[in-house]
Amino acid sequence: MTQNTVEKTSLSLLGLGAMGAALARTWLAAGHQLTVWNRTPGRATPLAAEGAKVADSAAEAVAANTLVVVCLLDDTSVEEALAGVDLTGRDLVNLTTGTPAQARDRAEWARRRGARYLDGGIMAVPPMIGVPEAGGYVFYSGSQDLFERHQETLAVPVGTEYVGQDAGFAALHDVALLSAMYGMFAGAAHAFALIRKEDIDPASFAPLLADWLVAMAPAVHRTAEQLRNGDYTQKVVSNLAMQVAGTPTFLSTAEQQGVSPELLRPYFALMRRRLAEGSGEEDLTGVIDLLIR
Missing domain, CATH: 1.10.1040.10 (N-(1-d-carboxylethyl)-l-norvaline Dehydrogenase; domain 2)
Incomplete structure (x- = not known):
């Protein structure tokens, strides 16, 4: 059997915001069978035209496949979307942004519900999804066996980086890196403010600032x-x-x-x-x- 004829993992995706939609399109383009669900049904319509199966409920989407990826607004949204849903035997990959403590609690919650759990922290913005050269990736933490089982599928939209068995480590790495980013943005804001009233072109100053930050990194x-x-x-x-x-x-x-x-x-x-x-x-x-x- 050639590589092109190997059956690809089917999966379900809950959440079709900007990030969820970008993930969905990449999996569809790569030939994966995808079932999608979104609280606002209209967001699924364009993906249906691209080959996605649209579930009428979160429970229906979860029941459709063993691998279930969740990409919702926040941890509360995950709780609400999966309330009462049978998760027995499911491989739940949660890409919803949250805190390390929420990830650890959610891992225990999934275990009690009969699911295996992997948490993810997305280090990318939607335009970087499906574009390997953009350099985006997702931190994953939790079950290493589960990560290795689905790594090939999870790596289709964006790169993967496993950071440990502790389910909270992906969120911790995510927030730590983003915190450093905001510190950098703060410094850049101060630098631009200093030259703002002077006859200095911000566009000419920007390369100097960028090169200096790179040199200090x-x-x-x-x-x-x-x-x-x-x-x-x-x-x-x-x-x-x-x-x-x-x-x-x-x-x-x-x-x-x-x-x-x-x-x-x-x-x-x-x-x-x-x-x-x-x-x-x-x-x-x-x-x-x-x-x-």
Whole structure:
């Protein structure tokens, strides 16, 4: 039997928002038999024209296939959609954005309902789905056996990255990376604000900013190494004392440019606190310890 004639896994998909619809179209284009359900039935109509089977209820969609992928608004939506639905023997893959605690609770909830469970954190936006070169992927955590059983199917729309047996780890990785993203966006917002009133073209400034952020990104590897071995003075490039001494320049520049320092002040405050409690020869890694409650 050739590769092109191998029967592909059939699956059900609950949730046809922008992400769900993108996932559905990719599986359909790859030749998978797909049953779909959405709370608003009209969203399924275009997919029916592309070959999807449309279920009248979540229960009908779940009953149609062993592999059931859920991509809904939030954890409450999952609870409501699957209330009273027989999950016995189903492989439930939950791609709904939630917290690590919600994922762990949902894994136990699925186990009590007779289902096997895999949680996912999507590191992509809808236009990246079905476009391998876009670099998107999904974190998966929970049953490794379940992940390996369905990895080929799950990898059709976007790449896969298994991060552990703990069902909460996918959500934790997802939120951790996105938190770093928002920190980067905050820094970029402050940078653009500083030049906003000047005769500086933002479009010309943007490549300089992007290149600088890329150049600084490898510092996370040094931070990780310091956290692992507990020595925050290892391979320090600019020590904490020197960086704290430089913070007034950033605050004064913001004031002179008429820019609020509210995005910088909290981090600078943590740097000063760490300097008071620790060693000036450290890297900035000690700030992380101050964030742990």
